[in-house]
Amino acid sequence: MTPSHQDIEAPCWSGAAHRQVGAGRRLSQGKAPSPGVSIRATGHSGNPAPCREDEEDTQQWQRHAFDEPLVPALHRVGLMIKPKEITVGRVRPAGRRTMKDRPSGRKPLLVTVLVFPGVRLLDVTGPIEVFTSANDFGGRYRVRIVSPDGADVVTAAGTGLRVDLPAAQAQDASDVVIIPGGPEWPSLIKDDVLLDAVRALDSHSRRTASICTGAFLLAAAGLLDGRTATTHWRFADQLALRYPQVTVGADALFVRDGHIMTSAGVSSGIDLSLALVEEHLGADVARAVAKDMVVFMQRPGGQSQFSVRTRSPRARQEMLRQVLDAVAEDPSAQHTLATMARRAGVSTRHMTRLFHDEMTTTPARYVEQIRMEAAQAILEGSDDPMATVARRTGFGSPESLRRAFTRNLGITPGTYRARFRTTDAAGDAQHA
Template sequence: MTVLVFPGVRLLDVTGPIEVFTTANEFGGRYRVRTVSPDGADVVTAAGTGLRVDLAAAQVQAASDVVVIPGGPEWPCLIKDDALLDAMRGLDARGCRTASICTGAFLLAAAGLLDGRKATTHWRFADQLALRYPKVTVEADALFVRDGHIMTSAGVTSGIDLSLALVEEHLGADVARAVAKDMVVFMQRPGGQSQFSVRTHTPRARQEMLRRVLDAVAEDPSAPHTLAAMARRAGVSTRHMTRLFHDEMHTTPARYVEQVRMEAAQAMLEDSDDPMATVARRTGFGSPESLRRAFTRNLGITPGAYRARFRTTHTGVDGKGA
């Protein structure tokens, strides 16, 4: 595994994949990690942390299983760095797989390595990638995309998703799953970049009475959290409860409860082999059919498909990896 680094590189773009591959070595992998820079000099990351470099990119002789191209916040300047682009082209020519992390896709595109290919990058920059490089087909919502020997990933942590997919390709799903569990991360996240947890994309309630209701839903998603039940818990009318959710949570009570139940169901499907009837009952959906409808509506896949995706990265030869 060879990681091309440069001044201003994003630290997690580098360390995330390295952690995946070195952890895989604990489960039978034989990855040798090398950091290289265009001139062999050590670099300082965008976070201000120094990174030791093993050698210059031109000194890499043996082919690498994986060449990792990280990104950085100063990518508009980096795509004009001829020495960096030349180093990348040389590594790509000597590597088996080339994988970019986040805005590293801009470097690949600037070097002409994405021409005629599908690719992705961080959702904030997907439109710019498509605009600057019309020969690239941008998959804006994918967590990572494979097209031929090149893979591209979205935001920084999706580099971990991509790396797990490569570990599965090299060593099998069992090893990739062991690495994911050891690192306490998803084997493969369903959905795309637009998927966020309930607690991260809803604002904190200002009203104490509403916070009590939200806590009750989170503590026991299987309870009968009807509008009337929540209103009674808060000591307000159903109309007032609906207004509180609208004003403070920007959603409806029913929608919020479903989102919490979805997260609970996802956790059960990831961590257990319980029958669908058990998952549905314990997470408040009641029946497997109600569970299936909720998953199809929210994620576009069935609960069974979700469970299967968590057990493997399910990447094909070409196209979306997520």
């Protein structure tokens, strides 16, 4: 039986035994720790000595350690993980550059991450991991975490994050300010203290970047007025409706407009951060970081890959999957209940039951969702007349198209096009 709290030591971090360790990840050749188990990497400053072969280098690493406070990141090795709290030290992974190997003439690039109660954990740790990984390939990033009042925070995942200082004390200019999001963004955009912190940090920043629903904080602070931005695909329409002065690029993984950058959902913060590393240090370093983290340097596709078809429950019946694929492949075709039942070789009653049991919707509703998605894509990317849009997406007439948009989004197709369309004339916006 595993004790309620137990330390597991990983005594060697060199060669094949080295692995990045994080909550829920495996130790190099062991099993993932049980809940309530603390993972402590030897070589962490103040802890037992590292492997003999790396002892001298690690001592050098500690003597040349960063001046900034320890940065909470999930798997920059040297972790100590306890329930609901993350404390991070720094240990040089074998085969990587140490600080003494790096150029000393350059000033470190300062990254400031704003956190708050209920922040999404990966919105914070994803970018931090990119920047600290870049330090292993010649970069000099210094990361600090601030909160509006300087207090430590608990994330939406229930994990505690240690804060370095209050946002008001972060007066020195940041090269990058990261504004993460959180599931409770509707209440966060009403938090005047938090919005004041966002404005203050932006005023001292060369680049301000939001992750996921952090775009709502930038918009509420007035920093996206007249700009093009993006956010998580699920909330793109709400960003456009709440802040009509913002042009929303609903399909972009990230958007750069002036000194402001915004990214789509959660993991796209890694895409944005890699773009910043490339901006600061060049494509070779960004590519090395992406390869080290086993992620795309430039991810294929946009948010449209998270479509109605891909986010719907997976149908168990092969005949139903074929019907769903046929609708997605050609929304303009005839997809009546009788047509779909005939394609599957079942009765209309059985087809209705299949949709109810496996897709938790009706055949007509599913077809309309597919057609809405197709119409939105055409409106965002073309100047086609409404009659053409309606015909290409299976709605038949502009009036049917208008009724569908009003019913589903509360706005007309023309208003949707005006609010969501991204054009080259929108400042100097650039899209991933």
